[in-house]
Amino acid sequence: MKVGERKSGRKIDLADSAFTKFLDSLSSKPIIRYVVYSCAVVSFFGLILIPPILGILLKWNTMGQIFENPDLMSRAATAISSSFAIALFVSLIDLVAGLPMAWFITRGRSRWLSVLDTFTDIPFVVPTVTLGYSLLLFWSGPEGVSSLFEGSLVSPGWLLIILLHFTFSFPIVVRVMVGGLLDYERTYEEAARTLGAAPLTADRTVTLPILKPSLIASFVLAFARSISETGATMMVAGAFENGPVLINNLKTAGETGYEGALVFVSFILIAVSCLIFLVIRLLGTRLKIPIKKIRPAIERKLSGHGVVTLRNGGTLLIFLVLVLTPSLFVALPAIQAISDGTINQAVTATGVWGGYWQSLVLSYFVGTIATILNVILGLPMAVLIARRRIGTLSSTILDVLVNIPMIVPSIALGISLSFFWKNFAFFPEIWLLILAHMSITYPYFVRSAASAVERISIDLEEAARTLGSRPFTVFRTIILPLTKYSLLAGAIMVFTRSVSETGATLAVVTELQTVPVLLVSWVKSGSGMAPSEIGLGCGFLIVLSFIILLILRLVARGHQHA
Amino acid sequence: MPEVQLVNVIKKFGKIVAVDDVSLQIHDKEYFSLIGPSGCGKTTLLRAVAGLIQPDEGEIRVENKLVTHIPPEDRSIGFVFQTYALFPHMNVWDNVTYGPRVKAWGNKERTRIGREMLEMVRLYERLDALPSELSGGMMQRVALARALAAGAKLLLLDEPLGALDAKIRFELRYELRKFVKDLGLTAIHVTHDQAEAMAISDRIAVMRKGKILQVGTPQELYMKPQHVFVAHFIGESNFLEGYVTEVNKKGSVVGLRGRLTIHVSDKTKNKGERVVLMVRPETFKMEEGRKKGVNSMFGFIEKLRFEGTNIRYEVLLENEDRIAIARPTLIGEWFNVGDKVTVRFSPNKSYIFTYPSKGLREELTLE
Numbered sequence: 001m002k003v004g005e006r007k008s009g010r011k012i013d014l015a016d017s018a019f020t021k022f023l024d025s026l027s028s029k030p031i032i033r034y035v036v037y038s039c040a041v042v043s044f045f046g047l048i049l050i051p052p053i054l055g056i057l058l059k060w061n062t063m064g065q066i067f068e069n070p071d072l073m074s075r076a077a078t079a080i081s082s083s084f085a086i087a088l089f090v091s092l093i094d095l096v097a098g099l100p101m102a103w104f105i106t107r108g109r110s111r112w113l114s115v116l117d118t119f120t121d122i123p124f125v126v127p128t129v130t131l132g133y134s135l136l137l138f139w140s141g142p143e144g145v146s147s148l149f150e151g152s153l154v155s156p157g158w159l160l161i162i163l164l165h166f167t168f169s170f171p172i173v174v175r176v177m178v179g180g181l182l183d184y185e186r187t188y189e190e191a192a193r194t195l196g197a198a199p200l201t202a203d204r205t206v207t208l209p210i211l212k213p214s215l216i217a218s219f220v221l222a223f224a225r226s227i228s229e230t231g232a233t234m235m236v237a238g239a240f241e242n243g244p245v246l247i248n249n250l251k252t253a254g255e256t257g258y259e260g261a262l263v264f265v266s267f268i269l270i271a272v273s274c275l276i277f278l279v280i281r282l283l284g285t286r287l288k289i290p291i292k293k294i295r296p297a298i299e300r301k302l303s304g305h306g307v308v309t310l311r312n313g314g315t316l317l318i319f320l321v322l323v324l325t326p327s328l329f330v331a332l333p334a335i336q337a338i339s340d341g342t343i344n345q346a347v348t349a350t351g352v353w354g355g356y357w358q359s360l361v362l363s364y365f366v367g368t369i370a371t372i373l374n375v376i377l378g379l380p381m382a383v384l385i386a387r388r389r390i391g392t393l394s395s396t397i398l399d400v401l402v403n404i405p406m407i408v409p410s411i412a413l414g415i416s417l418s419f420f421w422k423n424f425a426f427f428p429e430i431w432l433l434i435l436a437h438m439s440i441t442y443p444y445f446v447r448s449a450a451s452a453v454e455r456i457s458i459d460l461e462e463a464a465r466t467l468g469s470r471p472f473t474v475f476r477t478i479i480l481p482l483t484k485y486s487l488l489a490g491a492i493m494v495f496t497r498s499v500s501e502t503g504a505t506l507a508v509v510t511e512l513q514t515v516p517v518l519l520v521s522w523v524k525s526g527s528g529m530a531p532s533e534i535g536l537g538c539g540f541l542i543v544l545s546f547i548i549l550l551i552l553r554l555v556a557r558g559h560q561h562a
Numbered sequence: 563m564p565e566v567q568l569v570n571v572i573k574k575f576g577k578i579v580a581v582d583d584v585s586l587q588i589h590d591k592e593y594f595s596l597i598g599p600s601g602c603g604k605t606t607l608l609r610a611v612a613g614l615i616q617p618d619e620g621e622i623r624v625e626n627k628l629v630t631h632i633p634p635e636d637r638s639i640g641f642v643f644q645t646y647a648l649f650p651h652m653n654v655w656d657n658v659t660y661g662p663r664v665k666a667w668g669n670k671e672r673t674r675i676g677r678e679m680l681e682m683v684r685l686y687e688r689l690d691a692l693p694s695e696l697s698g699g700m701m702q703r704v705a706l707a708r709a710l711a712a713g714a715k716l717l718l719l720d721e722p723l724g725a726l727d728a729k730i731r732f733e734l735r736y737e738l739r740k741f742v743k744d745l746g747l748t749a750i751h752v753t754h755d756q757a758e759a760m761a762i763s764d765r766i767a768v769m770r771k772g773k774i775l776q777v778g779t780p781q782e783l784y785m786k787p788q789h790v791f792v793a794h795f796i797g798e799s800n801f802l803e804g805y806v807t808e809v810n811k812k813g814s815v816v817g818l819r820g821r822l823t824i825h826v827s828d829k830t831k832n833k834g835e836r837v838v839l840m841v842r843p844e845t846f847k848m849e850e851g852r853k854k855g856v857n858s859m860f861g862f863i864e865k866l867r868f869e870g871t872n873i874r875y876e877v878l879l880e881n882e883d884r885i886a887i888a889r890p891t892l893i894g895e896w897f898n899v900g901d902k903v904t905v906r907f908s909p910n911k912s913y914i915f916t917y918p919s920k921g922l923r924e925e926l927t928l929e
Contacts (some may be wrong), residue, residue, distance in 0.1 A: 185645075194635070196663040294663050297666070
């Protein structure tokens with residue numbers, strides 16, 4: 001490096017082009033700021049929050065149909081209650097298995113732990129439909145673990161749904177808890193130790209209560225993902241129905257009188273999800289982790305080296321057997337596809353593969369547009385929420401509202417969205433698809449951007465202002481460089497979530513097929529597709545996802561160096 | 563009895579040697595301070611005594627018992643953190659009785675000691691308050707009560723007053739010493755504030771770059787510094803460079819630049835050796851005009867600053883060395899900028915050190 005030359009990528013361009021000067025002068029006018037912020041708020045309400053509510057209201061009267069059909073009613077009740085029961089059960093198991101894992105990753109000393117950390121991300125990044133197929137093969141197919149036993153070990157149904165939901169929601173809990181533990185001020189734990197607490201006692205009575213917000217967040221996220229997941233669940237459900245599967249069955253059956261059931265089930269799923277979220281939000285702060293009772297002798301024994309090794313071993317085993325191996329099992333038919341020539345058909349787009357590639361392009365196109373729109377609309381919203389620009393109360397309310405698309409089942413949201421937009425005959429299906437994906441993924445970007453902006457001390461902004469920068473320059477030279485990794489990570493999350501989204505897609509489309517939807521139709525009985533073909537279809541998608549995981553890791557590493 | 567012995571303790575973080583072969587003995591019921599600039603290894607040493615980190619080599623003994631590999635919860639220590647680390651989800655009472663609870667002491671005993679400690683720090687009426695509702699000084703006192711309630715005989719304090727306002731810091735330092743003495747504890751206090759350490763310690767160890775330079779009472783460190791850095795860090799000093807030109811039975815003669823000769827009582831250096839002469843600002847006497855006498859130096863007053871208790875003069879000597887002089891305000895003498903003065907000091911109130919091999923500036927740096 002020559003003298004005076006600096007590492008590239010670190011330099012912030014302070015030179016004013018005519019365009020930035022123009023934006024600068026605009027940004028110091030309050031009216032312009034109002035316009036930008038109101039655009040963000042209006043588009044949030046107008047495109048994301050209000051349409052699904054109106055959609056349900058428009059069809060409110062049809063709901064009566066279901067009350068005249070007791071069979072359908074009991075079917076709906078069973079499906080809805082099993083959805084919530086499964087989500088509750090899975091999220092609790094996630095916490096039980098995820099907490100020791102997070103502890104192991106953050107507190108262990110082995111350098112292999114960073115590899116393990118990366119591995120826990122795999123089910124998070126791989127589209128859930130491929131997970132669904134992989135699990136189906138692993139637990140129930142003739143070549144999976146079932147081959148060790150006579151017949152299928154776990155046949156499609158509620159148990160396989162639970163296994164599937166555990167597989168994809170476990171990494172969420174681990175990710176959130178690892179983040180929480182890394183941010184946690186370890187002095188508290190050290191103080192407890194010097195006061196005589198054994199490691200387990202210190203973790204239980206000090207660390208865990210302080211990390212309660214992370215615990216609640218990870219529980220909510222896991223719960224919401226489980227309630228919402230549609231595509232993979234359809235693959236492994238067999239004859240069993242939970243909420244999203246029922247909605248899809250009702251929609252495809254298309255019989256008269258089913259519209260009312262569709263409205264009813266969607267409404268209940270959305271309303272109950274919101275209610276649960278609200279209750280957790282309100283009661284979460286009052287929820288106390290029991291710390292009064294302490295049994296020093298027992299807890300000391302449980303903190304011993306042997307017990308901890310056993311715990312870590314058990315955690316690792318659960319991860320390998322229930323999460324990692326089932327997730328990667330689809331590689332087997334994919335490899336088979338290479339040897340039996342399926343790959344040649346795929347590459348030359350022969351037969352079904354022409355449609356496959358079209359779907360893939362469609363998926364990535366929709367993902368890209370949804371991401372771009374969400375970044376544009378989400379960034380001002382994130383600043384608005386993080387900086388409490390419109391007062392504390394309204395900012396908090398916005399913060400809560402922004403989360404709603406994430407916590408309601410996506411297929412129910414999609415159904416209500418299409419009820420609304422189908423009223424406009426000119427509205428092309430592709431735009432409906434993009435809108436649905438935008439709605440589902442909107443919270444992911446806003447949340448990660450808002451928390452990144454919140455972490456920047458307002459002092460930095462004020463210092464820049466006193467040194468003579470106008471608001472836009474402050475944003476460009478202070479906020480953007482300091483948050484760019486979080487923004488990028490948020491955008492990648494929106495993109496991956498959009499690509500793997502099935503529920504909302506199934507709800508709004510009649511002709512278009514994204515890749516996850518196509519794969520679901522391949523797996524569904526009667527398609528006549530060979531495992532090697534489906535495996536290869538999943539394989540391409542997984543390889544692409546791994547490339548994205550790699551980018552995420554590089555981004556995260558860049559973040560550490562920054 | 564809590565007597566602490568450190569034997570050849572070494573702790574490295576990657577390539578950085580935080581604690582470099584430290585041996586130290588702290589007596590029973592002693593108030594002992596570890597001081598030094600930031601990054602000198604004092605906190606690392608304290609954390610090793612607490613068991614919060616494991617030394618790479620060496621031994622730590624408390625009451626003649628080897629504790630090097632004993633976890634912190636089994637060491638019967640009290641640790642007060644710079645940030646206090648009061649558990650934010652527990653009120654004052656639960657914080658203070660946390661130690662007795664995790665040690666499964668009886669209900670009565672727990673209540674008694676909790677009450678006793680909180681009364682001692684005068685916060686019994688605030689037992690329902692959460693840490694976030696307390697002022698800095700109160701939090702500090704709760705942290706102390708909590709550490710003591712756990713039955714500690716050895717109290718470890720990591721910059722315990724560092725986060726407080728000057729006035730409160732001043733009051734609390736004496737209170738801290740009083741508690742330790744009243745309860746008959748041994749205390750190790752880490753600070754970078756030499757005035758604080760001087761005011762409350764029985765003995766002090768001065769550390770730099772992982773090593774202990776000198777251990778002694780505050781008086782010893784001030785009156786007989788054995789290292790040029792100690793002279794610099796404890797109190798204030800003027801440093802003048804020169805050579806030993808003569809050693810006789812009364813002491814040594816040091817030649818400064820400009821053919822200035824100074825007599826000192828110190829006879830430990832050899833003739834011809836390059837030395838640093840150290841004189842504290844408060845040892846000088848000052849007269850108007852050019853006067854003759856032992857250790858008299860002529861110059862003029864370049865700057866002057868009124869500091870309350872003292873007036874501080876900066877004098878540029880004839881030989882172009884600069885010295886700082888502090889004179890008590892209340893003796894009533896007053897000089898002005900530009901006044902020509904003779905300054906002097908007695909031979910037994912100055913010290914000479916071998917000139918450091920890395921240079922004086924490098925030796926005195928606080929980084």
